Amino acid sequence: AQSVTQLDSHVSVSEGTPVLLRCNYSSSYSPSLFWYVQHPNKGLQLLLKYTSAATLVKGINGFEAEFKKSETSFHLTKPSAHMSDAAEYFCASYTGRRALTFGSGTRLQVQP
């Protein structure tokens, strides 16, 4: 079975500075990994998904994630934070139970 661990419950950055949200996965086979964003009182929006076609995955709103098998990581990055990026971010993977399981979430705060 797979699971994901988000290493930071809260990250605060200044507007215009880089964003790094960390996610590690544990898996005994090829993982299915995703990043979702949730704004207050909204559902979850898919940012990007990992496929074996590329280890660097580009998503919406300028976000990227790099799959590193040697580190079992799938960290989310963005070169320059915008105020509208403030939200809750979830890393997710499929478990052997056929349904998506989420990490505990990272709250991104963007300071002006």
Place this chain on the structure above:
Amino acid sequence: DTEVTQTPKHLVMGMTNKKSLKCEQHMGHRAMYWYKQKAKKPPELMFVYSYEKLSINESVPSRFSPECPNSSLLNLHLHALQPEDSALYLCASSQDLWDRVHMEGNSPLHFGNGTRLTVT
């Protein structure tokens, strides 16, 4: 705008009430899901339907009763709820179940905006 529509957006109900949450998608997806999300927590899986049949029930109390009348609709019937059931209830859909698609990354879930349920 989300392609998964949930109604109502907000619901307040007493512990003796019966109510239903509704979810609709027109993307041709064959898997549909109910998740429950408490404040400052990740979504937790409740039910999974595949081709209108219940595939997973995560040991959810019987006061929650799911129904999938057709491939586009998913309902969650509520009866005799407790105050601790207050939460955001999220519906989602995907092309198919992950292990049927056989390709990693090929079954992302598409979420609705949820129903904010308050049980008084």
